[in-house]
Amino acid sequence: MKPELLIAAGLLALSLSACGGADKTPQQTEAAAKKIEGDHAEQGGEHGEGEEEKAESTVIRNEIARRSGISVAPAGPGTVADEHEVQGLITPLEGHVARITARYPGPVRSLRANVGDRVSAGQTLATIDSNLSLTTYSIAAPISGVVLARNASVGEVAVEGTALFEIADLSTLWVDLHVFGADASHLRPGLPVTVMRMGEDNGVDTTLDRILPGTATASQSTVARASIKNADGLWRPGSAVRARVTVEQQPVALAVPLTALQRMDDFEVVFVREGERYSARPVKLGRRDAKRVEVLSGLKAGEQVVVEQSFLIKADIEKAGASHEH
Structure with a gap:
C-alpha cells in the first residue's frame, strides 16, 4: 500500500466519520485506500483512459466527492473586511x-x-x-x-x-477592548465586532457600544466597549478575549473563501471543477480578511471553485504526481 494513498484514504475516512460514521481502524483505513484505488481504476485511472497524466489535475467521481464532503461554489464578486484584531477583558455591567x-x-x-x-x-x-x-x-x-x-x-x-x-447578574457582560495608537482613531460606536475566547477562531457577533473617554492607565490604551449575551454562563468575568472589529466592508470584483486556498510548489492555488476533473489554478491574491480573499488574476467569475475539503484535492493531485514520478 502506497503511503500517499493511505494518507489520502485516511483523510477521506476522517471526512466520512464527521457525517456519522464510526472511527476507522488501521485495517479499515487501508481497505478504504484500496476502495479509492479500485474506484479510480474503474474510471480508467485518475486521469482518464489513454490520457497523459497531468500533475496539476485529477478526476474524482461525483459520488466519491460528495461522500468526502468536497463542495464547490461559483467564484464571483464579494466583500473583504478591513479588520482590526484587538484583545480585551470580560467584565460585569455596572449596576449589575x-x-x-x-x-x-x-x-x-x-x-x-x-x-x-x-x-x-x-x-x-x-x-x-x-x-x-x-x-x-x-x-x-x-x-x-x-x-x-x-x-x-x-x-x-x-x-x-x-x-x-x-x-x-451575568446574563449580559461587557467586553472592554484595548486599542493602541492610531487604530483607536478608526473606531466608532456601532461597528461590528466578533468576540472570541483565546485559542478559538469562532465567536459571537456584537457591536461597539461606546468608546470610553479616558485612557487605561496601566496600558495607555483606548478602551472600546461592547456587550455580549451570556445566557449559558460560559463567558466569565475576568477572562481575556480576542476580538475582530470590522472598520469597513470593501467590495471586490472577485473573491473566494480562505478554505478554497492551498499551497502547491510555492504558489497559492484554488481548484476549479469542470465535470469530474479538478484542476489546480495558480492565482494572484489581493486583500483578505478572516473569511475570504480577493482574487486579482488566474480565475474567472462563474468558475466552479472547491470551497470545502480542498486539501483532499491537493492530496490526490500530489499522490498522482508522486506515482507518475515512479
Whole structure:
C-alpha cells in the first residue's frame, strides 16, 4: 500500500466519520485506500483512459466527492473586511453587581448560599443574631444572579458594613477592548465586532457600544466597549478575549473563501471543477480578511471553485504526481 494513498484514504475516512460514521481502524483505513484505488481504476485511472497524466489535475467521481464532503461554489464578486484584531477583558455591567452587608453586628447563625450558586432576588442568603436587639434577622439577595464571593462563616461575628456576599447578574457582560495608537482613531460606536475566547477562531457577533473617554492607565490604551449575551454562563468575568472589529466592508470584483486556498510548489492555488476533473489554478491574491480573499488574476467569475475539503484535492493531485514520478 502506497503511503500517499493511505494518507489520502485516511483523510477521506476522517471526512466520512464527521457525517456519522464510526472511527476507522488501521485495517479499515487501508481497505478504504484500496476502495479509492479500485474506484479510480474503474474510471480508467485518475486521469482518464489513454490520457497523459497531468500533475496539476485529477478526476474524482461525483459520488466519491460528495461522500468526502468536497463542495464547490461559483467564484464571483464579494466583500473583504478591513479588520482590526484587538484583545480585551470580560467584565460585569455596572449596576449589575451587589455587595450584601450585615445591617447590625452579631454572630452568623446560618448561611444558605455558596460561591457559584444562582440566587433569586429576595432569596435568603444568611441569618444573623443581632447584638443590639437580641433577635435573629435575615439577609436577602437584592438582585438575581450568581454568587461571586462569600466572606462569612457560621459562628463568626458579622461586622456592620462588611460585605458578606457579592452577587452579580451575568446574563449580559461587557467586553472592554484595548486599542493602541492610531487604530483607536478608526473606531466608532456601532461597528461590528466578533468576540472570541483565546485559542478559538469562532465567536459571537456584537457591536461597539461606546468608546470610553479616558485612557487605561496601566496600558495607555483606548478602551472600546461592547456587550455580549451570556445566557449559558460560559463567558466569565475576568477572562481575556480576542476580538475582530470590522472598520469597513470593501467590495471586490472577485473573491473566494480562505478554505478554497492551498499551497502547491510555492504558489497559492484554488481548484476549479469542470465535470469530474479538478484542476489546480495558480492565482494572484489581493486583500483578505478572516473569511475570504480577493482574487486579482488566474480565475474567472462563474468558475466552479472547491470551497470545502480542498486539501483532499491537493492530496490526490500530489499522490498522482508522486506515482507518475515512479
